[in-house]
Amino acid sequence: MTQPHIVWLRRDLRLADQPAFHAAAALGPVIPVYVLDDETPRHRRMGAASRWWLHHSLEALALELEAAGSRLILRRGKAAEVLATLAQETGAAAIHALRHVEPWWRMAEKELAKALDLRLYDGLYLMPPGSLRTGGGTPYKIFTPFKNALIDAIGEVDVLPAPRLSAPESWPASDKLDDWALLPTTPDWAGGFREAWTPGSAAAHARMEEFKDILAPYRQDRELPSIDGTSRLSPHLHFGEVSPRQLWHAIAGMGGQGPGFFKAELIWRDYAANLVLQFPDYGARSYREGYDEGLWRDPENDQAAAADLAAWQQGRTGYPIVDAGMRQLWHTGWMHNRVRMIAASFLVKHLLIDWRQGEQWFWDTLVDADYPSNATNWQWVSGTGVDSNMFVRIMAPLSQSEKFDAGAYIRQWVPELGKLSDPYVHDPESFRCRPRDYPAPVIGHKEGRERALAAYKAMKG
Ligand SMILES: Cc1cc2nc3c(=O)[nH]c(=O)nc-3n(C[C@H](O)[C@H](O)[C@H](O)COP(=O)(O)OP(=O)(O)OC[C@H]3O[C@@H](n4cnc5c(N)ncnc54)[C@H](O)[C@@H]3O)c2cc1C
Numbered sequence: 001m002t003q004p005h006i007v008w009l010r011r012d013l014r015l016a017d018q019p020a021f022h023a024a025a026a027l028g029p030v031i032p033v034y035v036l037d038d039e040t041p042r043h044r045r046m047g048a049a050s051r052w053w054l055h056h057s058l059e060a061l062a063l064e065l066e067a068a069g070s071r072l073i074l075r076r077g078k079a080a081e082v083l084a085t086l087a088q089e090t091g092a093a094a095i096h097a098l099r100h101v102e103p104w105w106r107m108a109e110k111e112l113a114k115a116l117d118l119r120l121y122d123g124l125y126l127m128p129p130g131s132l133r134t135g136g137g138t139p140y141k142i143f144t145p146f147k148n149a150l151i152d153a154i155g156e157v158d159v160l161p162a163p164r165l166s167a168p169e170s171w172p173a174s175d176k177l178d179d180w181a182l183l184p185t186t187p188d189w190a191g192g193f194r195e196a197w198t199p200g201s202a203a204a205h206a207r208m209e210e211f212k213d214i215l216a217p218y219r220q221d222r223e224l225p226s227i228d229g230t231s232r233l234s235p236h237l238h239f240g241e242v243s244p245r246q247l248w249h250a251i252a253g254m255g256g257q258g259p260g261f262f263k264a265e266l267i268w269r270d271y272a273a274n275l276v277l278q279f280p281d282y283g284a285r286s287y288r289e290g291y292d293e294g295l296w297r298d299p300e301n302d303q304a305a306a307a308d309l310a311a312w313q314q315g316r317t318g319y320p321i322v323d324a325g326m327r328q329l330w331h332t333g334w335m336h337n338r339v340r341m342i343a344a345s346f347l348v349k350h351l352l353i354d355w356r357q358g359e360q361w362f363w364d365t366l367v368d369a370d371y372p373s374n375a376t377n378w379q380w381v382s383g384t385g386v387d388s389n390m391f392v393r394i395m396a397p398l399s400q401s402e403k404f405d406a407g408a409y410i411r412q413w414v415p416e417l418g419k420l421s422d423p424y425v426h427d428p429e430s431f432r433c434r435p436r437d438y439p440a441p442v443i444g445h446k447e448g449r450e451r452a453l454a455a456y457k458a459m460k461g
Helices: 019-027 048-067 079-090 103-115 143-154 191-196 201-212 234-238 244-251 257-278 303-314 320-332 337-350 355-365 371-382 397-403 407-413 445-460
Strands: 005-009 030-036 073-076 094-098 118-121
Touching: 005 019, 005 079, 019 030, 019 094, 019 118, 030 048, 030 079, 048 191, 048 201, 048 355, 073 079, 079 103, 103 118, 143 257, 191 320, 201 234, 201 244, 244 257, 257 371, 303 320, 303 337, 303 355, 320 337, 320 355, 320 397, 320 407, 337 355, 337 371, 337 397, 337 445, 355 371
Parallel strands: 005 030, 005 094, 030 073, 094 118
Antiparallel strands: none
16 A cells, blocks of 8 residues: 655645645655644634635635545644544655744644654745844844845745645545634625635636736835735735745746835745744734833723724724725725734824734734734834834824825725715815714824823833
């Protein structure tokens, strides 16, 4: 009997340019398995929006595998235990998987490697996390030198084709995807998700092709939430339906500034993984001293702060650009990057609420919720991280809204403001044209800014 090889899938749900599949397929019959594991990540269990995406992504991958003469085996439980059982049941020779940087996955990989032949490969990022080092031999903390080092090191990027898979003599039992109840039922809040997205590798590649046509003006257009100027590939990238190296490869040779700026964004994703590898609890605590001890208003013990947090979550702060973003997030599981920065800054500075509250909300509501990217961007916006950004740089949401021409975006997501033209729609309160059904600002810009700076000064003593 030829021993089969297990491929353990997590956020690498594709066949092409997936080194674990490739290596396993070269050695014998392949058993692809996805383990729904809420125990290993503990409080970091996948959020509701991600679970919606996961359901559809697994469905798409199962179809792709069937077309290739294979199957997707689904199991539920603690990954290390489930895989040990499956390896025993099937007499598997080894388990193949892509290396992940989330601290809980690194622990699971360690545990599994003690008991079984676990073979790990790089494939989630442009370059293996941890591989780029400063002249002094240490990992990078600051983005720009990291980016320059990656561009110097990456060379010509080749991608792997989908491997030919052979089936084991018998297939192990599999759970039914529907039994996992990953989709919302009562209420079914995913209508907007269904309109906005098609999960799966085929859709990711189709979007990539479409995006190539709008890549030339990406440098300017990516800043404008009212237009379709970014790739919207983030959930596909997060779940590994397309690899960043496939994207890099796809745009190699394209001229102009667009591709260069797009590559820089992909490098941010690698940078975030590089930080989380160095600082595994980057999503759990501020990396500058003092911030976690008394700077923030605490929604658990302060009713006004709790009300402000709820207004932010529901998109009812009275700041149109913030509310449009938070409602886009709620309805589609995604928010434009410029607006993510504005909404995050507003929570942390104007409302003086701990960035970890925002990070948790995003974790639950984003279809692209990604531990390294979410943590890194929240700490960056808040000025609490190891990079060079500072808390005292406070964004002005109303002028940002005008500067980045967000009028149409606001009218789309905040129907109460649908009849207001520019410039009124950016700041209906100051223009005295706020409709009755739209809330007054929870705090004035000047007042919020001064409160944040005073709290910062007090923290610094
Ligand atoms: C507070 C905050 C939280 C965020 N949380 C997440 C998150 O959980 N998951 C996530 O994927 N992105 C996160 N981002 C980064 C960014 O907003 C999204 O990656 C981007 O909006 C996705 O849209 P796109 O695919 O059209 O991006 P594009 O502009 O087309 O960029 C291409 C790809 O580059 C990567 N990328 C772009 N910007 C960043 C960035 N700043 N950091 C890391 N990767 C980046 C993404 O994978 C993206 O798909 C966050 C940003 C902020 C300010």
